[in-house]
Amino acid sequence: MLFLRLSTTDDEYIRIAEWMSRTIMTHKCVRLSEFSIKQMLEIKNPVLLERFSRSKQRIECKNGGGSCELVELFHGSPFAIEIAVSGFNEQHCKENNMFGKGVYFTKHASKANQFSWGANTGCPEHNDRNCDICLRYLLVCSCLMGKQFRATFQPLAAAPIGFDSIVAEPSSVKGIKYAEFVLLSGEQALPKVLVAYHAVRYQEQE
Numbered sequence: 662m663l664f665l666r667l668s669t670t671d672d673e674y675i676r677i678a679e680w681m682s683r684t685i686m687t688h689k690c691v692r693l694s695e696f697s698i699k700q701m702l703e704i705k706n707p708v709l710l711e712r713f714s715r716s717k718q719r720i721e722c723k724n725g726g727g728s729c730e731l732v733e734l735f736h737g738s739p740f741a742i743e744i745a746v747s748g749f750n751e752q753h754c755k756e757n758n759m760f761g762k763g764v765y766f767t768k769h770a771s772k773a774n775q776f777s778w779g780a781n782t783g784c785p786e787h788n789d790r791n792c793d794i795c796l797r798y799l800l801v802c803s804c805l806m807g808k809q810f811r812a813t814f815q816p817l818a819a820a821p822i823g824f825d826s827i828v829a830e831p832s833s834v835k836g837i838k839y840a841e842f843v844l845l846s847g848e849q850a851l852p853k854v855l856v857a858y859h860a861v862r863y864q865e866q867e
């Protein structure tokens with residue numbers, strides 16, 4: 662596998678940078694004013710691509726043919742580099758999450774940013790969830806949604822048998838502010854771009 666550095670003038674770089682800055686939302690705990698992008702690396706990983714294609718075929722076949730919806734989403738994790746190399750593994754995910762076991766994604770970059778160091782953890786060096794010194798990573802991924810279970814409440818222990826993913830929208834689930842996308846198998850996600858960045862600390866307006 663290899664990482665290809667995207668230039669700041671590449672269309673893909675510009676598109677992702679705009680998407681990131683457009684999706685800075687307000688959060689109670691981790692807040693930031695902007696992303697200061699250090700590097701964007703395109704992930705060229707034939708093993709993961711092959712795994713992803715097989716997963717797509719399996720889902721399409723299981724769901725009676727037809728195309729499988731692909732959604733591009735963010736994932737923030739202290740293990741982003743390892744994921745780029747070895748792929749997602751739902752076995753590493755906790756079961757007591759809001760929508761059960763699975764790999765969680767978001768369309769909001771600031772939400773992915775909340776998970777830079779783990780669910781409720783600060784950076785290892787300063788133990789600060791809002792740290793603007795330590796480098797953070799997030800992944801832009803292609804997600805195979807397959808048969809989607811639309812959540813109507815939380816917590817939800819698991820999706821019913823036969824579904825491939827869970828989608829929870831704030832309009833239908835009380836207590837969530839931003840949409841959640843949960844893939845039940847790690848093979849349903851292909852990490853495409855690794856973004857290394859700093860989160861610029863949020864300043865209250867006087």
Ligand SMILES: [Zn+2]
Nearest residue numbers: 784787792795
């Ligand atoms: Zn730090």
